[in-house]
Amino acid sequence: SARANHWDIGAVAPVSGSIAKGDKLQVIVWARLDTDDAKARASVPMLLQLGTPPYTAVVSGQAALTSRLEPVVIAGVATEGFAAGTVNLALQLGLLGRPVVLSAPYVLKNYKPAAQ
Numbered sequence: 001s002a003r004a005n006h007w008d009i010g011a012v013a014p015v016s017g018s019i020a021k022g023d024k025l026q027v028i029v030w031a032r033l034d035t036d037d038a039k040a041r042a043s044v045p046m047l048l049q050l051g052t053p054p055y056t057a058v059v060s061g062q063a064a065l066t067s068r069l070e071p072v073v074i075a076g077v078a079t080e081g082f083a084a085g086t087v088n089l090a091l092q093l094g095l096l097g098r099p100v101v102l103s104a105p106y107v108l109k110n111y112k113p114a115a116q
Contacts, residue, residue: 044095
């Protein structure tokens, strides 16, 4: 059931690598609401953040969820550096009040597609 705050329930995954100031980051997770209702829609906060107080956000955005399994992406540039193992990915699900289906997350750092 839904809680009082977004952060009262979350899906959290640790990020093992370090992040340097100026790194261009893309965070990708496949996600969907666990329902067959094709009209179901929800938006939840998605953050790459420090794993301990003060939970400083490295990159943040909103994850738009539907009943279809689709990629959700947030991106940005790190304004400071973080040591390996101190950052995690968090989807804040406290206000949602229903189950979600999630893939393993991917964090791309300074990714440049190969030339075709």
